Amino acid sequence: xxxxxxxxxxxxxxxxxxxxxxxxxxxxxxxxxxxxxxxxxxxxxxxxxxxxxxxxxxxxxxxxxxxxxxxxxxxxxxxxxxxxxxxxxxxxxxxxxxxxxxxxxxxxxxxxxxxxxxxxxxxxxxxxxxxxxxxxxxxxxxxxxxxxxxxxxxxxxxxxxxxxxxxxxxxxxxxxxxxxxxxxxxxxxxxxxxxxxxxxxxxxxxxxxxxx
Numbered sequence: 060x061x062x063x064x065x066x067x068x069x070x071x072x073x074x075x076x077x078x079x080x081x082x083x084x085x086x087x088x089x090x091x092x093x094x095x096x097x098x099x100x101x102x103x104x105x106x107x108x109x110x111x112x113x114x115x116x117x118x119x120x121x122x123x124x125x126x127x128x129x130x131x132x133x134x135x136x137x138x139x140x141x142x143x144x145x146x147x148x149x150x151x152x153x154x155x156x157x158x159x160x161x162x163x164x165x166x167x168x169x170x171x172x173x174x175x176x177x178x179x180x181x182x183x184x185x186x187x188x189x190x191x192x193x194x195x196x197x198x199x200x201x202x203x204x205x206x207x208x209x210x211x212x213x214x215x216x217x218x219x220x221x222x223x224x225x226x227x228x229x230x231x232x233x234x235x236x237x238x239x240x241x242x243x244x245x246x247x248x249x250x251x252x253x254x255x256x257x258x259x260x261x262x263x264x265x266x267x268x269x270x271x
Contacts, residue, residue: 060247066085066162067202071146072140072143072145072146075140075146075151075154076137076140078158079133079136079137079140079154079158082158082162083085083129083133083161085162086129086161086162086164086165087129089165090122090125090126090129090164090165090168091122092108092117093122093165093168093169093172094118094119094122095115095118096115106139117171117172117173117175118172120172120175120246121168121169121171121172121175121178122168122172123250124168124171124184124246124249124250124253125164125165125168125187127250127253127254127257128164128165128191128253128259129161129190131227131253131256131257132161132191132192132195134225135195135224136154136157136195136198138220139195139198139199139202139220139251142202142208142209142212142216142220143202143207143208143209144207144208144209144210145207146207147207149201149205150198150201150202150205150207153194153197153198153201154194154198156194157191157195157198160187160190160191160194161191163187164187164191167183167184167186167187168184170183170184171183171184175243176243177242178239180237181235181238181242181245181246182235182238185231185232185234185235185249188214188228188231189228189232191229192224192227192228192231193228195224196224196225196228199220199221199224200221203217204210225257230252231249231252233248234248234249234251234252235249
């Protein structure tokens, strides 16, 4: 009976996708709720307001980074789910581990915002990104070996998903390593990597339209 239950558990990819959407929405909401604006007691004039808003710079930088991070990983997970024919118990728990890492991002974001010049805070934030990427890589390797990918999925797509994750994580690691020089340099590099993955599809479309 236990073996039978394990075989029938976690078959619905729709339910998994719905749960993932809810968790991502919650994490995105937590990011913006964690932004703290100046209080009326702190501000007594226009100049003080501008100074107080300027002091919030690290919070907004960390928020923007994490919004991009969640957007990229949400798109990556949905891409995988769209090419999987059916779920399994093991696949469900792999993605639950992925969602666990998603819920940790607001915490690592807050830590980075508070200690943005500290290498330790930046490396913890990068580790959060690394775990997210590693679990997505694990997920795709699992479905490949288990034969769960849809039959109509082209071979180049099957290979490109793992390749994309590997390249992205290598770039993130290189960006994080730059904290040896300065955390701001490292943050700038990570943001550039994120912008590349967020905007590259649009650039590709523009190139195709120009060729036509």
